[in-house]
Amino acid sequence: MNAAPQFSTKERILGAAEELFAQQGFAGTSLREVTRRADVNIAAVNYHFGSKENLVNEVFRRRMDDMSARRLQALHRAVARDPSDLEGILAAFIEPPLALAIDRSGSAFVRIIARAYAEKNDGLRRFLSDNYGHVLREFARAIAVALPELDRDDLYWRLDFTAGALTYAMADFGITQRADGRSEAAHCRDAAQALIQFAAAGLRAPRTLRTDPEQGLEKHA
Amino acid sequence: MNAAPQFSTKERILGAAEELFAQQGFAGTSLREVTRRADVNIAAVNYHFGSKENLVNEVFRRRMDDMSARRLQALHRAVARDPSDLEGILAAFIEPPLALAIDRSGSAFVRIIARAYAEKNDGLRRFLSDNYGHVLREFARAIAVALPELDRDDLYWRLDFTAGALTYAMADFGITQRADGRSEAAHCRDAAQALIQFAAAGLRAPRTLRTDPEQGLEKHA
DNA sequence: GTCTATAGACCGATAGAC
DNA sequence: GTCTATCGGTCTATAGAC
Numbered sequence: 123m124n125a126a127p128q129f130s131t132k133e134r135i136l137g138a139a140e141e142l143f144a145q146q147g148f149a150g151t152s153l154r155e156v157t158r159r160a161d162v163n164i165a166a167v168n169y170h171f172g173s174k175e176n177l178v179n180e181v182f183r184r185r186m187d188d189m190s191a192r193r194l195q196a197l198h199r200a201v202a203r204d205p206s207d208l209e210g211i212l213a214a215f216i217e218p219p220l221a222l223a224i225d226r227s228g229s230a231f232v233r234i235i236a237r238a239y240a241e242k243n244d245g246l247r248r249f250l251s252d253n254y255g256h257v258l259r260e261f262a263r264a265i266a267v268a269l270p271e272l273d274r275d276d277l278y279w280r281l282d283f284t285a286g287a288l289t290y291a292m293a294d295f296g297i298t299q300r301a302d303g304r305s306e307a308a309h310c311r312d313a314a315q316a317l318i319q320f321a322a323a324g325l326r327a328p329r330t331l332r333t334d335p336e337q338g339l340e341k342h343a
Numbered sequence: 344m345n346a347a348p349q350f351s352t353k354e355r356i357l358g359a360a361e362e363l364f365a366q367q368g369f370a371g372t373s374l375r376e377v378t379r380r381a382d383v384n385i386a387a388v389n390y391h392f393g394s395k396e397n398l399v400n401e402v403f404r405r406r407m408d409d410m411s412a413r414r415l416q417a418l419h420r421a422v423a424r425d426p427s428d429l430e431g432i433l434a435a436f437i438e439p440p441l442a443l444a445i446d447r448s449g450s451a452f453v454r455i456i457a458r459a460y461a462e463k464n465d466g467l468r469r470f471l472s473d474n475y476g477h478v479l480r481e482f483a484r485a486i487a488v489a490l491p492e493l494d495r496d497d498l499y500w501r502l503d504f505t506a507g508a509l510t511y512a513m514a515d516f517g518i519t520q521r522a523d524g525r526s527e528a529a530h531c532r533d534a535a536q537a538l539i540q541f542a543a544a545g546l547r548a549p550r551t552l553r554t555d556p557e558q559g560l561e562k563h564a
Numbered sequence: 565g566t567c568t569a570t571a572g573a574c575c576g577a578t579a580g581a582c
Numbered sequence: 583g584t585c586t587a588t589c590g591g592t593c594t595a596t597a598g599a600c
Contacts, residue, residue: 298500
């Protein structure tokens with residue numbers, strides 16, 4: 123279960139931190155646990171990363187840079203092929219993170235992403251928004267081109283819904299369980315296919331009618 | 344910012360815990376912070392709740408019982424009116440939590456739900472599944488009746504996606520910001536309307552075609 | 565770069581007086 | 583039911599030897 127010893131101290135710390143953060147969250151994981159699993163001295167983490175917060179950021183950077191590049195590359199390929207191919211755009215958004223989930227080395231990371239969204243007030247969220255917000259904005263632009271009739275508010279809402287569904291599916295929450303005969307890889311492909319189908323239909327839905335500001339949800343208690 | 348002093352010690356602890364858990368997570372919040380904000384003695388939390396874990400459970404129970412009852416009541420009303428009214432079923436699922444988000448007293452709680460889904464390995468998840476899992480199963484049954492053509496796997500996937508989108512929207516992650524002129528209540532109604540429209544279209548999408556197990560997502564590195 | 569040792573603070577939980 | 587005081591343990595971070 124421990125990180126392989128042929129990697130550098132720094133790499134071993136990153137790997138151990140990724141697994142533990144995925145299992146227990148950031149606040150719920152101590153540096154002592156991390157260094158114990160990585161089989162390095164407790165002082166090494168401060169030598170290599172300076173602080174726990176910076177270690178968290180570096181755990182993200184190691185995977186996110188690659189994942190964002192894969193998403194944008196797939197997006198540009200899909201748009202060059204056919205700018206109105208909504209399914210192609212969605213596949214570019216959805217498949218790279220789910221492909222990462224197949225790897226043993228990346229499966230912990232996708233659960234970390236879900237945790238990051240729940241840890242709302244951290245510097246981590248600013249770090250993610252600053253460093254990777256442009257990816258989401260580029261997808262929003264491509265979808266606006268593919269669906270020119272789509273209302274701007276609906277576009278943003280629905281892109282958020284898609285991201286939420288993806289995050290949720292990646293973290294394998296929920297009631298859908300992998301069938302016994304189906305491999306992990308096949309399960310992820312099923313998820314990607316199902317989500318592309320679901321999100322494409324949702325994005326193509328008729329414009330949402332806004333209710334009168336006076337009425338609507340009943341406020342209770 | 345502190346809880347009003349006319350409430351009992353127990354209520355004040357619950358209220359303070361709810362706000363802090365929403366902001367900082369469960370592991371990230373200490374009982375000392377909770378009792379400081381509630382303006383009660385540190386020993387009171389163990390007297391009234393026994394342990395931190397049990398306090399977490401009670402924070403949930405206080406809101407979840409009511410929310411689940413509202414969801415099921417709305418579901419039964421919608422199904423009695425028209426068993427094929429998918430939008431009505433979805434409204435029964437989506438509106439009670441978003442209505443809770445409007446209340447000042449409940450807005451922290453909806454963010455806690457998102458945290459609960461991210462805190463994967465706790466007893467909390469078992470607690471939620473044991474106590475409230477039947478609600479989700481009842482919605483699955485109603486949707487299966489409303490959409491008899493819908494494939495069983497697709498139903499479960501798409502219900503998960505809807506729950507993920509709802510969780511994400513409630514916690515106001517994502518890029519959709521409330522417009523300056525729009526009230527919090529109107530914003531929540533917008534979210535509910537947009538999500539019902541999105542999820543209904545997604546659920547009505549054609550059956551997802553499963554790929555051949557041999558091909559699919561490229562496994563990388 | 566890696567170690568030991570420790571500072572300085574905070575944690576959850578409890579005992580026991582009132 | 584509420585308080586003070588405290589136990590035994592944890593934590594992040596750092597100083598300084600090697």
